[in-house]
Amino acid sequence: MLKAIVYVTLRESVLDPQGSAVKGALHTLGFAEVADVRIGKYMEVALETDDREQAVERVREMAEKLLANTVIEDYRFEIVEG
């Protein structure tokens, strides 16, 4: 069994209203060093396979097709032992 850890974040060029609001809140709390906050999604996808190479290919397909909307989001992932 393998597991894909997938991270999806808004692209750099896209304003992240949630991130901006959290940054503002952190500033209010006195964390003046906070320059930027980007909020994204973290997903764990359990895979019924032991073939890493195939898993990479399949998870990329999953990300492109559904997990991320590449118009506004970037994704990256790693494959770990499930």
Add this chain to the structure above:
Amino acid sequence: MKVAVIVFPGSNADLEMFNAVEDIMQVPVEYVWHSETDLAAYDVILLPGGFSYGDYLRCGAVARFSPVMEQVAKAADAGKLILGVCNGFQILLETGLLPGAMLRNRSLKYRCKMVPLRVENNQTPFTADYAENEIIQIPIAHGEGNYYCDQETLARLKANKQIVFTYEGENPNGSIENIAGICNERRNVLGMMPHPERAVHQWMSSDDGKRLFSSILKTWREQNGAAINA
């Protein structure tokens, strides 16, 4: 002429859409469940608002893979008229039938109110009964209506006059260029965040949405002769 209102798990403006068609267009209309695989019987396909699949992952992201959406894409290819309102617009974006994507409202607030819209393009099957640059009152109700596309896509939308509605005055969600609704190049697919089906009688505070439905009917009649209930 026959109209389909597509119903996904979580659609909630389907009844209003259905009633608007009955009241204004007065043609046969049916609910079509998202698992349907044949839309051949319908001339106009309406994707209503709501929260299909709970808006899980992204608005419209899961609905986009419903069996019916393959048929909607085919119908779009065939030149049939397709209107997506609110969540329906989000689904059309996720499907790629319209360019761009939706972001969370810049204010992070769910906005539910009557808003003034400018009719930027009245040369579409959906806006023929409006005047160009006319200001109309249509309500919005969404938390993710902040339309986004890259500069290249925006330039294309402008060049092809695909921006159909814009917010007049205050932009309620932060959308690029105040965009409230866009169509495809061929003009047979329209997506818009405001709800025309919620503004079809004076008692709804506005009946400016009526003419969107009458425009659809008019266009269809022109294209198919006068046989309306055939």
